[in-house]
Amino acid sequence: MQSTSTSASRVTTPAPRSVQAPAVRRQRCRLHNARASSSGSERPAGQQEQPVTHPTGRRDVLLAGLFVAGSAASSSVAAPPSWAQAELGSSSSSSSNSSASDSLVQFSNPGQGYSLLRPSGWEQVDKAGADSLFRDPGKKSTNVGVTVYPVMIASLDQFGDLQAVGERLLGAERAKESTLSVAMVAQTARSESGVPVYDFEYELESTRGRKRILSTVTIAGRKLYISNGNISCGKETCSSVEQALPLVRRVTQSLAVGA
Numbered sequence: 369m370q371s372t373s374t375s376a377s378r379v380t381t382p383a384p385r386s387v388q389a390p391a392v393r394r395q396r397c398r399l400h401n402a403r404a405s406s407s408g409s410e411r412p413a414g415q416q417e418q419p420v421t422h423p424t425g426r427r428d429v430l431l432a433g434l435f436v437a438g439s440a441a442s443s444s445v446a447a448p449p450s451w452a453q454a455e456l457g458s459s460s461s462s463s464s465n466s467s468a469s470d471s472l473v474q475f476s477n478p479g480q481g482y483s484l485l486r487p488s489g490w491e492q493v494d495k496a497g498a499d500s501l502f503r504d505p506g507k508k509s510t511n512v513g514v515t516v517y518p519v520m521i522a523s524l525d526q527f528g529d530l531q532a533v534g535e536r537l538l539g540a541e542r543a544k545e546s547t548l549s550v551a552m553v554a555q556t557a558r559s560e561s562g563v564p565v566y567d568f569e570y571e572l573e574s575t576r577g578r579k580r581i582l583s584t585v586t587i588a589g590r591k592l593y594i595s596n597g598n599i600s601c602g603k604e605t606c607s608s609v610e611q612a613l614p615l616v617r618r619v620t621q622s623l624a625v626g627a
Contacts, residue, residue, distance in 0.1 A: 472619070475500065480516045482593055485622035487615065502619075509579075509600035510612055512619045517592040524564040524587045530557040533566055537583070546574040553580070560624065563588050567621055571606055580606045582617055588625040595623035 475492075476483035480499055486492075490502040495513065503511035521527060528536070534555045541550045554569040565586045572579045582597035597620035602608040 472622075475502075477514075481589060481591065481626055482514065482516070483624045484512075484514060484595060485619055486512070487619065507600075507612075510598065510616065512595065512597045512616060514623065515594045515596070517594075519587060519590055519592045521587060522590060524566060524585065527587070530555055530566050533585070534568055537568060538570065541570075541572055544574070546576060548573045548575065560586070561626070563625060565623075569617070571601070577601070578603065578606060580609060580613065582620045584621050584623050586623070586625055591625075593623060593625050595620045 471488050472485040473488045474483055475486045477499060484500070486502045487504070489505070490511075491505050493501050493503060495501045497515060498513040499516050501511060501513035503509075524533075527533065534552055538550050538552060541547050550570060550572045552568070552570045554567075556567045558565050558567070563586055565584060568581075568583045568585070570581055572581055578601040580599045580601055582599075584595040586593050597616040599606070599609045599612055599616055
């Protein structure tokens with residue numbers, strides 16, 4: 369009887385152990401997975417940061433870049449309408465002539481990979497959202513700025529052709545509450561060292577006044593580069609700023625990437 373009892377106890381004793389072992393292993397696996405998930409959270413976090421950097425599709429990214437660039441250049445040095453209209457009648461021609469006589473010097477940003485010709489007499493100012501911004505000290509509403517954005521496409525023609533991008537650009541301007549009217553004046557497509565470049569020139573009438581906007585757009589190294597020129601016009605037309613256009617056009621279109 370005793371041996372039977374002993375034998376029974378020996379048989380039944382391992383049973384709890386065999387039940388406990390898997391439970392312990394499962395608990396340890398849960399702890400291990402929790403620790404691994406915690407320690408490896410950097411990779412998923414990195415994957416989740418992409419929508420923050422690129423919150424929309426490639427078309428929205430480019431449109432946002434064009435829209436913000438135009439807004440930065442227009443609002444950064446915008447003068448009150450009364451001041452601008454007075455300047456147009458008195459000193460617009462003189463300031464334009466003095467600006468046109470300025471020699472051009474090269475400005476470069478190796479960190480962002482671009483260079484630009486700028487009038488030596490223009491002043492460089494800081495503006496949130498703009499990588500660089502230069503303005504005419506005699507007429508501060510005349511300026512050229514450069515903005516740079518990361519994108520997920522390698523070339524501008526992957527986004528769309530000249531006509532399509534131009535229409536989206538005007539559409540972005542029309543979407544602004546301050547816009548009264550906008551019309552394309554000229555648009556051209558060219559290539560610089562094999563890199564597609566689009567040049568746009570359009571007139572914008574907003575609650576801040578009438579402006580001539582010049583934009584040069586290109587993509588290189590998965591970066592969107594926008595050189596944006598801005599000139600305030602007369603109340604009715606932009607014919608009064610024709611003398612300033614060649615200089616601003618040359619500066620805007622001098623954008624070179626890969627510098």
